[in-house]
Amino acid sequence: MNREYFIKYSPGRMPSESTIATAANALQVTDLVKRYATGVEALKGVSLEIQPGEFFGLLGPNGAGKSTLIHCATGLAQPTSGRIEIFGNDAIKNYKLARMGVGLAPQELNLDWFLTLEESLDYHGGYFGMPKKERRERTRELLETFSLSEKRHERTRTLSGGMKRRLILARALMHRPPLLILDEPTAGVDVELRLELWHYVQKINEEGTTILLTTHYLEEAEQLCSRIAFINQGEIVATGTNQEVAERFGVSSLEDAYLELVGRKELSRAHVELEP
């Protein structure tokens, strides 16, 4: 895996370095613009590349454009201009192949109330063309992995928040996607589950799954991600390793870099500790 990290500054409208790269990236975003019908420009020319096998973090305040970027990559939002490729497949022109390569665990717990756990996974596998036998085996395996086997015949409505979170992750993994997108996977989950999820995603990353994670928990990004990007007001403002991003802002931690980014450096914990 190519681990040549680089730092890229805003505005990010220049053709990215990756255009020179020959092998297909797991995710290649080029000059992506998304303007909603309301006129709001959620993405203002974002370029980003994630190499196969990376654990990539996308960080930024609420409304920065993280989810919009993810939705553009998975067909839930339609880009205004720019390009997205997933393992070399254009997300618009070649959407079938592109979407085969991605598993999305969305921020919202968007399970169907009417379906049982087993059905939720089974239908998902079906949408991705998995034959019945394979679906059955994979469903059993995932429900086992996420300690949901006992609930397999219950409707998703009856699950606790943590269980729903696990089922969402299981569903995203159902079709064995080489790129897994996790949109705030640990929002509102308890400590045990957060650690469990961390262990699990680290494991599948080691096994070769590329991961794109968005999170508000900076320690999560520090712990898990090999590379991160900061996004703010629809623009990528920094990309690199945690350390590189911190250095870029002239501070020592990711949190301080984040506070610099959002213009709230007075909240810095380093700063607070220095006060008498």
Next chain:
Amino acid sequence: MSPDQIRFISLIRREVNRFLKIKRQTLGAPLLETFLYISVFGAALGSRVGTLQGFDYVVFIIPGLIMMSWATNAFANTSSSLLQQKFQRSIDDQLSSPAAPHELLLGFSLGGFLRGMIVSSITFLVAVLLVDLPVEHPFFLIPSLLLVGFFFAQLGVLIGLRSEQFDDVAFYQTFIIQPLIFLGGVFYAVTLLPEPWETISHFNPVYYMISLVRFGFLGIEAVDVWLCFGALSAATAVLFSVNLRLFRRGYKLRA
């Protein structure tokens, strides 16, 4: 089976499974409603009405009721399933899958279409047991019923797509679809109406659908059936292509 076939069948299975899970509401209620119509209008009132255009009143209304079951159930299922899944955002699971716009559209449509088919088939079977129901032109009747079912499934998809709350769907159902069906002559022959109502009825598209189905069952030719059949086919094709365009555009589905 190819991956494309598996995907398409999964989309339909999901829709069918949904209404089978709440069958009291999706199959039981409409069946009960139909049998109440048959017993109240057909059996109780019918004895006073006598015959209409040469048929017992109850026999006269059954073709319209069979068509109405298919139409209203196809409409109710597609509109509410789509809206419910948009509402829960669970539709994102299908939208972010490799499913093509036409596969998604047909998946939703056929779910409602099949629910309508089940309700009207049961109504038909029970009617055959209870009364002497002729089927004069089966090869005309079956395509007509299929078309009506598909038309209303498409209409339900369109309304489900446009709607943002359950109230919107209920509005179309209660204030537009139901009155059009009732005033289209399910319970009476439009020719019996005084003017201007008879002429006004001719502007109701459901009148022609009922006439088609009644011709198929009873052989009563109130309208030019081939012309009607052609017009209904054309209307269904137009509605389907409108929906297909909306699905391709991601209208109210993809931001």
